[in-house]
Amino acid sequence: MPPCLKPPVIVWFRDDQRLADNPALEYAIATGHPIVCVYIYDSKPQNVRAYGEATRWWLAKSLQALNTELVALGGELTLLCGSESQSIKALAIAIGAIEVCWNRRYLAAQRETDRAIKMALKTRSIEVSTFNGYLLREPWTVATRNGRPFKIFSAYWRAACYEYSPQAPRLKPQQINFFPVPKNIAQVAPLRTLSTITIQCLAPNFSKRSFKIWKCGEQAGWIQLNDFLTNSLSYYASGRDFPAMQVTSQLSPYLRFGNLSVRQVWHALRSIASSVSTASGSIDKFLYELGWREFSYYLLYHYGTLHQVNFKRQFDAMPWRNADTELHAWRCGRTGYPLVDAGMRELYHTGWIHNRVRMVTASFLVKHLLINWREGESWFWDRLVDADEASNPANWQWVAGSGADAAPYFRIFNPILQSEKFDMKATYVRRWVPELSRLPNECIHAPWLAQSGQLASASVKLGQNYPWPIVLHQQARKRALMAIEHIR
Incomplete structure (x- = not known):
């Protein structure tokens, strides 16, 4: 050290890849000591899903955006590859760090890793400070009157919101005093010096797919949020179930990687509530959806690996079927049900899928095909840009009927009626299933019934x-109703 x-x-940046409203960064700057910003990428983590x-694609783009922001302030992001425990300790010792700061995580294995790192650093007289930079309310702050965790979402959300308002988000720092990390320290490689090959190892090649619709990082998150507030929010409550309307926020990947904080989104919505009275219903509905995200992390913390x-x-005891051919057809969007196929193709091509269609596609796999929900959850985990350890499995278990406060298993979406109701003119179906595009509206939702x-x-040849x-x-x-009788 000079x-x-x-x-x-x-x-230590994790799922908080932003400079504004980042409690760990804000605290570190306030200490008056020079700052080292680091991200650790472990391609083979223990007890945590890769x-x-x-x-992985979003992560690489997001880290590049974060590094660009840091470079503009005179610093850079240090990227370490390998074990979190070994990497952060080695870096702290090598540069003579006095303290390490991070925003907390909630998966049991991650919490255990963080505890072990904290103990290892403290034995070296290196302080550790941790913060809430990911949720409105951390899981241990909300409980029933007898101190037990909630299992019903509505009850949880009432308790979480009762006489509570999250702190106002903090602004982006205008300057940061960076510490120059020596280039000869083992295992340390600043992101801007990494080769293109290394970046490509993090990010698969999506050149043949439509991932270009996404811009990643903090600035892109703000653009997306402002676009939603300006152009879509007023129609959110009435139009969110109609995939062709495109009025959902598409903020989920930005929240997943912390390009935006949930506090920023909450306060942005609240700040316009009084001036846009026509959007009050939409605001309440959207905040309710943020509540479901909170509840998913609450379940993850209290009840384990969802x-x-x-x-x-x-x-x-559910009698799931092993049906590889049908599973493959579902993954590829070749089930013969246009709305299901449209959703699965949107997922493949864009890394995202409309929320109403997520439910329809998930219900089709679990109930029409009687295939274990874990197969679908795993596929979404690999294909969604917003996949996380809480919301993704919580949503799948909700659809399957096995989750907390879940939809009853006997609630079986009819994919034909869902298509007719929420994509009446088949605009969404025609976009993603172009081979059906010339069919008239009255038969496109169930083409096998057409004359x-x-x-x-319409040049449609079934089969x-x-x-x-x-x-x-x-x-x-x-068949699905008979299966649920089997486990009652």
């Missing part, structure tokens, strides 16, 4: 350029 410098403070293909274990253990002349004039249904709705519904 003799003229104070010992540095390390800010990033999926799509989240992607592995049924919240309702009676579902352990031969209608199919011929050739578009599949027959892989299962009939009424038969699938009957």
Whole structure:
């Protein structure tokens, strides 16, 4: 360490890849010590799922954006590759750090890792300070009157919101006193000096898909938020279930990686509530959705690995089917049900899928095909840019009926009626299933019921350029209801 410098403070970025409203960064700057900003990428983490293909792509782009922001302030992001425990300790010792700061995580294995790191650093007389930079309310701050965790969302959300308002988000720092990390320290490689090959190892090649619709990072998150507030919010409550309307926020990946904080989103909505009275219903509805995200992390903290274990253990006896051919057809958007296929193709091409269609596609896999929800959750984990350890499995268990406050298993979406109701003019279906685009509205939702002349004039050849249904709705519904009787 150069003799003229104070010992540095390390800010360990995780799922908080932003400069504004970042409590760990704000605290570190306030110490008056020079700052080292670091991210650790572990491609083979222990007891934690590795990033999926799509989240790995977003991560690389997000880190590049974060580094650009730091470079503009005169610093850079230090990227370490390997074990979190070994990497952060080695860096702290090598540069003579006096303290390490981070924003907290909530998966049990991550919490255990953080505890072990804290103990290891303190044995070296290196202080550790941690903060809430990811949730409105951390899981241990909300409980029932007898001190137990909630299991019902509505009750949880009432308690979480009762006489509570999150602190106002903090502004982006205008200057940061950076500590110059020596280039000869083992395992330390600033992001701006990494080769293109290394970046590509983090981010798969999506050149043949439509990931170009996404701009990643903090500035892109603010653009997306402002666009939603300006152009879509007023229509959110009435139009959020209609995929062709495109009025959902698409903020989920920015929240997932912390390009935006949930406090920033909350206060942005609240700040316009009084001036946009026509949007009050939409604001309340959107805040309710933020509440479901909070509840998902609450469940993750209190009840463990949601992607592995049924919240309702009676579902352990569910007679799931092994049907690889049907599973493959579902993944590829070749089920013969246009709305389901449109959703699965949107997922493949963009890394995202409309919320109403997420429910329809998930219900189809679990109930029409009677395939274990874990198969779908795993596929979404790999393909969604917003996949996380809480919301993704919590949503899948909700659809399957095995989760907390879940939809009853006997609630089986009819994919034909869902298509007719929420994509009446088939705008969404025609976009993602173009081989059906010339069919008239009255038969595009169930093309196998169309007359031969209608199919011929639309150049649709069932079983050739578009599949027959892989299962009939009424038969699938009957089979699903028999399965739930098996575990009652």
